[in-house]
Amino acid sequence: ETGVTQSPTHLIKTRGQQVTLRCSSQSGHNTVSWYQQALGQGPQFIFQYYREEENGRGNFPPRFSGLQFPNYSSELNVNALELDDSALYLCASSLEPGQSFYGYTFGSGTRLTVV
């Protein structure tokens, strides 16, 4: 049991639409990071949330936005979907920002297909 829950597991959207992905972090973890993983590639860092604020961002455009709630769960929102946004979106929770001895705990991901 991973401890990190993501929903939905699969999603098909049309180009130009908006999507919201959700993540419940592992119990006791206050930091959530989001990654995009294209097929056959390594996870690409989108952003991290800590104490309900963005705590670092990768090279993704502003149409990728997020939220973290008081219970440490998080949302990833993507506006104006493009075909290249098709990927596995991974949520990872951790005890603290940055790298820790216990590493990141990843959820099973949301497979987004944009058509």
Next chain:
Amino acid sequence: GQQVMQIPQYQHVQEGEDFTTYCNSSTTLSNIQWYKQRPGGHPVFLIQLVKSGEVKKQKRLTFQFGEAKKNSSLHITATQTTDVGTYFCAGAKYSSASKIIFGSGTRLSIRP
């Protein structure tokens, strides 16, 4: 920007043979982590290395962190079919600890 490269991209070995993947960063890392992702699965944390020159072992897996903290390696002795998957290194610069950058990964497949 910061880049983390891994080689080889793919490795196909006979069961029982050894396997090594190498990770190289363009910048000095504060520490490095290794993850394994099974086909169709999600990354699972294996280990973290912090000190320059550090070596850690987990059964048949040996992890090394370079003296300059810019490179790392994972060596698996006598591979088994359960070792199949993609192995990723992940690191961050001291100045942006929250931005964990993953390498491109090495996909290991094994002939029984």
